[in-house]
Amino acid sequence: MAxxxxxxxxxxxxxCGSNWMRKDGHSRGKQTYRCGDCQRRHTPSxxxxxxxxxxxxxxxxxxxxxxxxxxVARAMGASLTAVHTWVKKSVVGEA
Numbered sequence: 317m318a319x320x321x322x323x324x325x326x327x328x329x330x331x332c333g334s335n336w337m338r339k340d341g342h343s344r345g346k347q348t349y350r351c352g353d354c355q356r357r358h359t360p361s362x363x364x365x366x367x368x369x370x371x372x373x374x375x376x377x378x379x380x381x382x383x384x385x386x387x388v389a390r391a392m393g394a395s396l397t398a399v400h401t402w403v404k405k406s407v408v409g410e411a
Contacts, residue, residue, distance in 0.1 A: 321352035376406045
């Protein structure tokens with residue numbers, strides 16, 4: 317059973333902004349929390365890696381020139397899932 321929902325003035329949910337949190341285990345050695353409002357899980361430090369728009373555009377251009385998604389991922393040093401997401405969003409954006 318999960319711990320009780322408590323108000324944490326030191327931690328805010330990056331998804332909905334709520335301060336109602338409960339501890340929810342560990343991920344890669346860091347404490348994780350579950351939001352009491354949106355039920356999403358996060359770590360308080362939340363250091364996420366973001367690719368620049370230029371980087372994403374180059375990857376999509378490589379794919380549109382005929383390279384496979386896996387070849388683009390290897391060449392750019394990004395995950396296959398990330399490349400797939402960028403290509404999918406670029407196709408939706410063009411429609």
